Amino acid sequence: MLRKLKLTYILYNIFNKRKLTHNLKLYKKLGLKKFYFSPISSKDFKNLDKNLLNESGAVCNLADTKLFKNIDERSQQSLLGFEQEGYAILNQHLPKDTINAINTEIENLLAQKKVSFNNANKIMFAIHQSNFLKSIGEDENLLALLSSIMGEEVKLFQSINFKMGSEQHTHSDSIHMTTFPLGGLLGVWIALEDIELDNGPLQYFPGSHKLPYYLNQDYNNEGNAFLLGSKTYSAYEAMIEEKLQEYSQKKQVFTAKAGDVLIWHANLFHGGEPHLNKAKTRKSMVLHYFAPNRICYHEITQRPALMG
Ligand SMILES: O=C(O)CCC(=O)C(=O)O
Numbered sequence: 141m142l143r144k145l146k147l148t149y150i151l152y153n154i155f156n157k158r159k160l161t162h163n164l165k166l167y168k169k170l171g172l173k174k175f176y177f178s179p180i181s182s183k184d185f186k187n188l189d190k191n192l193l194n195e196s197g198a199v200c201n202l203a204d205t206k207l208f209k210n211i212d213e214r215s216q217q218s219l220l221g222f223e224q225e226g227y228a229i230l231n232q233h234l235p236k237d238t239i240n241a242i243n244t245e246i247e248n249l250l251a252q253k254k255v256s257f258n259n260a261n262k263i264m265f266a267i268h269q270s271n272f273l274k275s276i277g278e279d280e281n282l283l284a285l286l287s288s289i290m291g292e293e294v295k296l297f298q299s300i301n302f303k304m305g306s307e308q309h310t311h312s313d314s315i316h317m318t319t320f321p322l323g324g325l326l327g328v329w330i331a332l333e334d335i336e337l338d339n340g341p342l343q344y345f346p347g348s349h350k351l352p353y354y355l356n357q358d359y360n361n362e363g364n365a366f367l368l369g370s371k372t373y374s375a376y377e378a379m380i381e382e383k384l385q386e387y388s389q390k391k392q393v394f395t396a397k398a399g400d401v402l403i404w405h406a407n408l409f410h411g412g413e414p415h416l417n418k419a420k421t422r423k424s425m426v427l428h429y430f431a432p433n434r435i436c437y438h439e440i441t442q443r444p445a446l447m448g
Contacts, residue, residue: 153177179442190321226349226405263301294429305340305415324431325406331396332423340415349405
């Protein structure tokens with residue numbers, strides 16, 4: 141019950157002021173009467189003009205970025221198709237020694253108990269415990285490439301490390317890391333070892349980013365002034381499953397070599413395939429980037445995002 145009370149989150153937010161003030165100047169521009177700790181969700185934006193937040197700033201053209209110029213032609217073609225497909229694959233982007241160093245860093249952080257697996261078998265925010273991991277996510281060439289894809293500046297928000305496949309049902313990250321205007325998020329998925337059909341590869345649905353953004357109102361989860369919506373996360377997953385059928389979306393599976401990278405759009409449907417051979421690991425790292433010129437929040441719990 142406490143998890144459905146908006147007050148619970150408000151109290152939590154009050155003690156995290158430093159990480160939550162980022163939305164305030166944007167609320168002001170939109171004329172939204174909110175405090176840094178107030179709940180926020182798509183319901184608040186229903187009659188608002190997204191053009192009021194149009195501070196995109198100058199970013200480099202994709203083809204002019206250093207990273208684009210230095211990758212192979214297949215990866216360049218994939219990047220050029222991002223707008224159409226909603227994803228791009230950079231082949232063998234990270235060298236073997238970097239991959240080994242990331243895996244060693246995670247082992248060390250686990251041994252030192254600086255990070256741990258949560259109940260979904262994920263290590264959240266290891267970038268907050270390791271300057272080395274943070275530097276991978278904040279590599280200036282990667283940031284410049286991602287900003288060019290977004291058409292505005294992006295900032296590293298979150299990391300997730302996996303040792304085994306997530307087996308996560310298909311979803312769009314826009315239900316977890318939502319922005320107003322919509323679309324201000326990118327995911328970067330890095331294979332930290334070779335990943336085949338039997339160790340839980342990433343799955344994704346090319347072109348699905350062009351489907352509507354499915355948010356609380358689409359599965360009757362808006363709640364009221366005091367309570368969050370009452371639906372479970374599996375109700376969201378069931379709705380996405382229905383949409384995949386309704387729009388005949390075709391799945392692809394990312395069997396990857398260590399060092400391969402897949403970048404996805406904020407609304408690309410994706411998830412984890414079953415991890416069939418548990419004798420094998422599936423080491424990977426996901427980095428999520430927000431466009432800080434947009435309001436960044438979590439639609440389901442209606443919480444502003446904690447920007448570290
Ligand atoms: O790595 C996976 O299996 C899925 C990851 C994912 O869905 C995510 O980070 O949003």
